[in-house]
Amino acid sequence: MNPQASEQLPPQMSTLAPQVDSLYYFIYYISVISFVLIVGTMVFYVIKYRRKPGVKAQPTGHNNVLEVAWTVAPVFLLVYLFHAGWQGYVFGAVAPSNPLEIHVTGKQWTWDFTHMPSGAQESNALTVPVNEPVRLTMSSADVLHSFFVPAFRVKRDVVPGMFTTLWFEATHTTDEAEPLTIFCAEYCGATAGISAEQSVALNTNHSSMLASLRVTTREAYDTHVAQLDGPPEACVAEADPMACWGERLATEMGCMGCHNTTGAAGGIAPTWRGLWGSNRSFTDGSTREADANYIISSMMEPQSQIVTGFTTANMPVYAPTENRKLAIVAFIRSLATEGQ
Amino acid sequence: MTTEATTAPSAHGADAHSDDLPNYLTHERGIRSWMTTLDHKRIGLMYLASIIAAFFMGGVMALLVRTELLFEGRTIMNADTYNQVFTLHGAIMVFLFIIPSIPGALGNFFLPIMLGAKDVAFPKLNLGSFYIYCFGAIFLVVGIAVGHVDTGWTFYTPYSARADNSVIWMTMGVFILGFSSILTGVNFIATVHTMRAPGMNWRRLPLFIWGIYATSVIQVLATPVLAITLLLLTMEKALGIAVFDPAIGGDPVLFQHFFWFYSHPAVYIMILPGMAVVNELIGTFSRRKIFGYMFVAMSSVALALLGFLVWGHHMFTSGMSEYSTMVFSALTFLVAIPSGVKVFNWVATLYQGSISLASPMLYALGFIALFTIGGVTGLFLGTLSVDIHLHDTYFVVAHFHYVMVGGTVFGFLGGLHYWWPKMTGKMYDENWARVAWLLVFTGFNVTFFSQFVLGSQGMPRRYYDYLPRFHNLHMTSSGGAYILGVGFLVMAVMFIKSLRSGEKASENPWGSAGYEWLTTTPPHPHNFHEQPVITRGPYDYHLCTELELFEGHHKDFVASEAE
Numbered sequence: 001m002n003p004q005a006s007e008q009l010p011p012q013m014s015t016l017a018p019q020v021d022s023l024y025y026f027i028y029y030i031s032v033i034s035f036v037l038i039v040g041t042m043v044f045y046v047i048k049y050r051r052k053p054g055v056k057a058q059p060t061g062h063n064n065v066l067e068v069a070w071t072v073a074p075v076f077l078l079v080y081l082f083h084a085g086w087q088g089y090v091f092g093a094v095a096p097s098n099p100l101e102i103h104v105t106g107k108q109w110t111w112d113f114t115h116m117p118s119g120a121q122e123s124n125a126l127t128v129p130v131n132e133p134v135r136l137t138m139s140s141a142d143v144l145h146s147f148f149v150p151a152f153r154v155k156r157d158v159v160p161g162m163f164t165t166l167w168f169e170a171t172h173t174t175d176e177a178e179p180l181t182i183f184c185a186e187y188c189g190a191t192a193g194i195s196a197e198q199s200v201a202l203n204t205n206h207s208s209m210l211a212s213l214r215v216t217t218r219e220a221y222d223t224h225v226a227q228l229d230g231p232p233e234a235c236v237a238e239a240d241p242m243a244c245w246g247e248r249l250a251t252e253m254g255c256m257g258c259h260n261t262t263g264a265a266g267g268i269a270p271t272w273r274g275l276w277g278s279n280r281s282f283t284d285g286s287t288r289e290a291d292a293n294y295i296i297s298s299m300m301e302p303q304s305q306i307v308t309g310f311t312t313a314n315m316p317v318y319a320p321t322e323n324r325k326l327a328i329v330a331f332i333r334s335l336a337t338e339g340q
Numbered sequence: 341m342t343t344e345a346t347t348a349p350s351a352h353g354a355d356a357h358s359d360d361l362p363n364y365l366t367h368e369r370g371i372r373s374w375m376t377t378l379d380h381k382r383i384g385l386m387y388l389a390s391i392i393a394a395f396f397m398g399g400v401m402a403l404l405v406r407t408e409l410l411f412e413g414r415t416i417m418n419a420d421t422y423n424q425v426f427t428l429h430g431a432i433m434v435f436l437f438i439i440p441s442i443p444g445a446l447g448n449f450f451l452p453i454m455l456g457a458k459d460v461a462f463p464k465l466n467l468g469s470f471y472i473y474c475f476g477a478i479f480l481v482v483g484i485a486v487g488h489v490d491t492g493w494t495f496y497t498p499y500s501a502r503a504d505n506s507v508i509w510m511t512m513g514v515f516i517l518g519f520s521s522i523l524t525g526v527n528f529i530a531t532v533h534t535m536r537a538p539g540m541n542w543r544r545l546p547l548f549i550w551g552i553y554a555t556s557v558i559q560v561l562a563t564p565v566l567a568i569t570l571l572l573l574t575m576e577k578a579l580g581i582a583v584f585d586p587a588i589g590g591d592p593v594l595f596q597h598f599f600w601f602y603s604h605p606a607v608y609i610m611i612l613p614g615m616a617v618v619n620e621l622i623g624t625f626s627r628r629k630i631f632g633y634m635f636v637a638m639s640s641v642a643l644a645l646l647g648f649l650v651w652g653h654h655m656f657t658s659g660m661s662e663y664s665t666m667v668f669s670a671l672t673f674l675v676a677i678p679s680g681v682k683v684f685n686w687v688a689t690l691y692q693g694s695i696s697l698a699s700p701m702l703y704a705l706g707f708i709a710l711f712t713i714g715g716v717t718g719l720f721l722g723t724l725s726v727d728i729h730l731h732d733t734y735f736v737v738a739h740f741h742y743v744m745v746g747g748t749v750f751g752f753l754g755g756l757h758y759w760w761p762k763m764t765g766k767m768y769d770e771n772w773a774r775v776a777w778l779l780v781f782t783g784f785n786v787t788f789f790s791q792f793v794l795g796s797q798g799m800p801r802r803y804y805d806y807l808p809r810f811h812n813l814h815m816t817s818s819g820g821a822y823i824l825g826v827g828f829l830v831m832a833v834m835f836i837k838s839l840r841s842g843e844k845a846s847e848n849p850w851g852s853a854g855y856e857w858l859t860t861t862p863p864h865p866h867n868f869h870e871q872p873v874i875t876r877g878p879y880d881y882h883l884c885t886e887l888e889l890f891e892g893h894h895k896d897f898v899a900s901e902a903e
């Protein structure tokens with residue numbers, strides 16, 4: 001349930017929010033009191049000492065005690081404010097150990113999120129679990145952006161060429177119909193990279209760089225992330241969506257830089273054409289049938305069994321999510337039949 | 341301060357035949373005599389005309405912005421145009437209006453007169469500064485308008501670096517304007533040091549001069565940093581040397597450091613002159629010397645110096661190290677102290693005064709109220725954890741408008757009303773002036789108070805569009821902007837009427853003890869007929885003669901006094 005917004009501030013939805021708010025309202029009351037005292041005194045004097053015929057102004061005296069008093073008195077308040085603000089800032093700057101990690105990329109004008117360790121991705125929408133510290137590691141693909149969630153009281157610039165981090169712990173789940181909003185708070189323009197006409201047509205600009213933020217239970221979060229980790233939309237209509245996804249992954253993850261699917265031998269890595277189900281022989285003299293387990297272990301522990309005629313030095317270690325492993329297996333399996 | 345009896349070198353005796361005396365407006369005529377004038381008063385008036393033109397342009401942009409934000413989605417323009425319009429609004433208001441407003445127009449006109457000097461130390465340089473200002477202004481406006489600049493007045497890299505080269509033109513414009521500021525600053529500093537009339541020691545220096553003096557020091561010291569920034573930006577764009585653009589190995593946060601290292605002191609370039617004017621207004625209209633004169637003078641100097649140490653408070657969310665953040669927050673709080681000292685002293689000055697609510701004083705009192713709000717909301721922004729929430733939201737927009745408009749613009753308008761009779765020789769309609777004040781004061785508060793609430797609720801700034809929940813407050817804010825617009829319109833008509841058919845102003849219509857009122861109205865081309873000798877302070881009302889204090893009032897003013 002989303003909590004109610006207070007008079008001036010958005011609903012408190014993170015562990016940081018109550019701290020920030022109590023300081024905010026403290027300064028607010030101090031401000032109201034100071035304003036009433038200063039302007040009240042001013043108005044009072046203006047009325048009391050308004051110009052009257054025959055009444056002259058008294059010459060101004062000196063009062064160094066008064067001067068020093070009102071120079072020094074605010075110092076105590078200011079030191080307190082500084083200290084309290086610094087404490088809240090440190091709380092917000094240092095994440096607790098073992099937070100849930102999410103990587104964020106800001107680019108004109110979308111937010112991309114990658115859940116760790118699964119690598120599951122979503123754009124312009126983010127789901128996080130409740131009551132768990134979450135740390136965002138953020139970078140920008142183009143210009144400055146700033147990640148801002150008012151309900152969490154967090155904000156951090158997203159800078160190209162550098163990583164900034166931010167953490168929060170949500171304290172309430174959100175209603176399905178009322179997700180929170182992630183804003184971009186650093187001006188990022190409307191036309192850089194695209195023409196003015198395009199920008200008008202797309203109506204994308206700094207103010208449209210919003211993403212929705214859902215806070216769910218841990219179970220719902222896990223389900224959500226697992227769902228994210230599936231074949232992309234373009235593959236769903238294919239006869240074998242997993243193989244289609246696997247083909248894309250093989251390119252994205254860089255496998256195709258060394259392996260090929262043409263059946264050509266003699267490259268730096270064995271071809272995947274006809275690999276599925278074939279009998280492999282290794283440098284230690286053992287042999288094995290290329291099944292799903294074999295392909296997965298080749299990815300995750302390439303040095304455990306080295307195919308005769310190759311060195312493992314070249315093959316990096318990969319640890320994709322379960323679903324991604326299966327997709328690559330499906331892809332390699334599809335190469336056993338296709339075109340043969 | 342001085343116990344000597346007054347032998348003020350007034351021109352009271354000249355009253356009867358003041359029509360025959362030459363004045364700076366009429367002793368030479370023709371456009372040429374204005375374009376080539378070395379008279380600081382004429383240069384001041386030319387500045388006045390230019391900054392009013394700039395204010396008008398910036399104001400129209402502001403109204404366009406507020407109109408677009410009346411409703412969600414597109415109202416009158418697309419996002420791209422909107423971004424250019426708010427860029428124009430910010431750049432024009434900051435660089436063409438606020439920074440030169442008080443020093444350029446009022447400072448030029450009154451600094452030498454208040455010092456009892458004939459002119460500034462370097463009259464030719466002064467005219468040069470004015471032309472440099474005009475040149476820079478054209479560069480800036482054409483650069484933005486033709487070059488399609490939509491970066492906001494802060495032109496942060498890498499966004500600004502990726503657009504085409506027009507940002508270079510715009511920064512070049514700002515740089516040229518900066519030159520004008522530096523030269524004016526140097527000129528004023530030299531004038532204050534060398535041209536004071538006999539008898540004017542530093543303790544008799546009007547607080548207006550102290551404020552302008554402190555401002556000049558900042559201008560001379562801070563503006564070169566802007567030049568360096570521009571140079572680096574140009575080198576990056578033209579020669580591909582990586583400085584700010586991360587795509588080629590630069591650091592975009594470095595640009596923010598450079599920018600604010602200039603622009604925060606620039607905030608004091610903007611506000612100190614406003615405070616300086618308010619000192620004069622409070623003194624004159626309560627007939628008292630400013631309480632704690634030296635504390636007030638020194639607080640200007642303190643603000644000028646502290647202003648150089650707090651630039652990082654604009655960057656609490658940019659990814660600076662935690663320790664720099666801590667230091668900048670602490671230093672920022674220090675700024676609150678001299679600002680507070682000024683406000684307390686102004687209020688204390690009213691105590692046991694003889695207070696008149698003439699229109700200039702209304703602006704001064706408005707200044708105190710609005711600046712207080714601007715100041716206390718600064719506490720929210722200096723407090724780190726709270727700033728993280730409020731940074732880059734409408735709260736910041738509201739805060740700096742309270743300081744810049746509620747502060748500087750109110751100070752400027754107060755000064756304009758106050759010195760108008762001296763500058764033009766004409767009175768204006770006091771009632772209409774008060775109506776305009778009420779409209780401006782109300783409109784301003786409606787516009788910007790709602791923006792504090794918007795910001796606290798999480799509305800980011802520089803947004804073309806907004807979520808439905810922000811609609812009501814945006815509507816209110818735009819409504820306020822229209823009231824503000826009407827207020828300025830009324831004021832413009834009031835001043836134009838005064839120029840055409842205003843009643844003739846006397847030498848000292850407000851009954852001020854200030855030195856600038858000792859000369860004829862409008863002033864003699866050389867300011868004074870003979871070298872004045874200063875024998876009392878500018879606020880020594882107890883040493884003024886009855887004649888000085890009660891002579892020649894505007895008729896409304898006399899009427900309100902008789903009640």
Ligand SMILES: [Cu+2]
Pocket residue numbers: 106108109144145146184185186187188206209
């Ligand atoms: Cu953005």
Ligand SMILES: [Cu+2]
Pocket residue numbers: 603604607650651653654
């Ligand atoms: Cu600042």
